Amino acid sequence: MNPTPDTTAGNGFDPREAAALLDQTRRQARRQFEPAQPWLLAIRAVLVLATLGTVWLSVRGQHPYQGPRASALLIVAAFVIINYTATVAVRARATAGVSGKSRFTPAEITILAAAWIAPYVVMVALGVTRDSQSGYLLTVPLIVAGLAFAALMAGRADWRQCGIGLAVAVTGAAGAAAGQAGAWAVTGIGLCLTLLGSAAVIAWQLHRA
Amino acid sequence: MTTGDLDPLIHVPTRLKIVATLAALPDGDTLSFTRLQDMIGLTPGNLIIHLRKLEEADYINSTKTSNGTVSITTVALTGHGRAALGTYTQALRNLLDGL
Numbered sequence: 001m002n003p004t005p006d007t008t009a010g011n012g013f014d015p016r017e018a019a020a021l022l023d024q025t026r027r028q029a030r031r032q033f034e035p036a037q038p039w040l041l042a043i044r045a046v047l048v049l050a051t052l053g054t055v056w057l058s059v060r061g062q063h064p065y066q067g068p069r070a071s072a073l074l075i076v077a078a079f080v081i082i083n084y085t086a087t088v089a090v091r092a093r094a095t096a097g098v099s100g101k102s103r104f105t106p107a108e109i110t111i112l113a114a115a116w117i118a119p120y121v122v123m124v125a126l127g128v129t130r131d132s133q134s135g136y137l138l139t140v141p142l143i144v145a146g147l148a149f150a151a152l153m154a155g156r157a158d159w160r161q162c163g164i165g166l167a168v169a170v171t172g173a174a175g176a177a178a179g180q181a182g183a184w185a186v187t188g189i190g191l192c193l194t195l196l197g198s199a200a201v202i203a204w205q206l207h208r209a
Numbered sequence: 210m211t212t213g214d215l216d217p218l219i220h221v222p223t224r225l226k227i228v229a230t231l232a233a234l235p236d237g238d239t240l241s242f243t244r245l246q247d248m249i250g251l252t253p254g255n256l257i258i259h260l261r262k263l264e265e266a267d268y269i270n271s272t273k274t275s276n277g278t279v280s281i282t283t284v285a286l287t288g289h290g291r292a293a294l295g296t297y298t299q300a301l302r303n304l305l306d307g308l
Contacts, residue, residue, distance in 0.1 A: 013220055015212055015304050022298065025226045029233035032248060097244025099283060100237045 030206050033098065035091040038199040038206070044083055045195035051079045052138075052188030056181065065180040067134040101156065108152055115148035116141055135175070135183030142172030142187065160201060167194040215304070218266050219297045223251065224259050228294050231269065231286040239272070239283035260284060268293055 031037075055068045055076060068076075095102055104112075119141040123129070128136055150165030171190030175183040212220070219228055226249050234240060246256050263269045268290030273282045286294070 013212075013222060015215070015301055018215075018220060018222075018225060019301055019305055021222060021225055022229050022301070025229040026233060029230040029248065033233055097241030098234065099239045099241075100285075101235055102238050 027206065033094055034202060034206060035094040036198065036202055037090060038203040040086065040090055041195045041199035045192045045199065047079060048195065049188045049192035051076055052184050056184035056188065059181045059184060062181060111148060111152060115145040119144045133180065135180035138187055139172045139175040139183050143169050146172055164194060164198050212304070215300055216293055216297045218262065218268065219293060224263060227259055227263065228268065228286065228290060231284065232291060232294050239285040242282040242284060245284055263290070
């Protein structure tokens with residue numbers, strides 16, 4: 001059997017061009033495989049601060065605290081849906097065709113979903129549903145989901161993502177400690193900083209060779 | 210050090226792009242042929258020729274799976290391939306430092 005002729009032998013391939021091509025290819029590939037794009041994280045940071053900050057502005061003068069109006073909660077819900085949809089879409093595009101450790105396993109997806117849903121189920125069962133306790137409905141799920149995410153990422157030795165999970169959990173805890181009204185402001189600022197920090201780290205990692 | 214010291218299998222623009230792209234994935238991850246073709250910008254036939262050369266040298270592994278109706282080929286860099294790319298990168302660096 002005749003061997004496949006190598007008609008593209010690199011005899012005339014200048015080493016400087018090779019170095020430039022290697023560098024460019026590495027950066028492009030890392031960027032295309034990265035499920036969390038810095039620009040999207042930065043936009044989410046601004047939006048989460050604006051959304052939760054708006055809610056805080058609407059409740060900060062309440063004495064006693066009564067919670068945000070339904071219209072404000074609708075805005076929060078819309079942000080959550082848009083954020084989730086955009087995140088899933090960008091992640092799906094980045095991981096298209098990729099199989100292996102990069103993909104979440106069905107078990108991991110189940111754990112993460114449960115980490116978000118279970119706190120609400122438990123709080124409803126305990127009667128934590130009054131508007132005057134709405135701060136807990138914001139902060140407690142962040143603590144639980146943040147810790148669950150951090151634990152899963154630690155299991156994968158993905159320390160960047162583990163740090164994000166811990167930052168979200170700390171934000172939730174700080175929000176819970178800030179009181180019902182303060183929870184909205186503290187959580188908004190904490191999540192904004194977490195997202196911006198993550199964007200900065202990813203941008204730096206994508207930029208280096 | 211001269212250009213002749215560079216791994217001739219990797220020191221080809223297309224194969225350098227293939228190896229560098231696959232190296233961006235974590236160890237153990239695979240990439241579909243279609244996605245790789247899309248990222249490299251080659252025709253399927255051209256890509257197959259280069260992948261075959263890399264696989265003959267054990268730089269990559271390719272696996273074909275089928276779910277009955279659709280057949281999917283996935284490609285991954287082997288440990289040998291990662292080491293080869295590392296050696297190539299260092300040799301390239303040494304060569305350029307000496308120029």
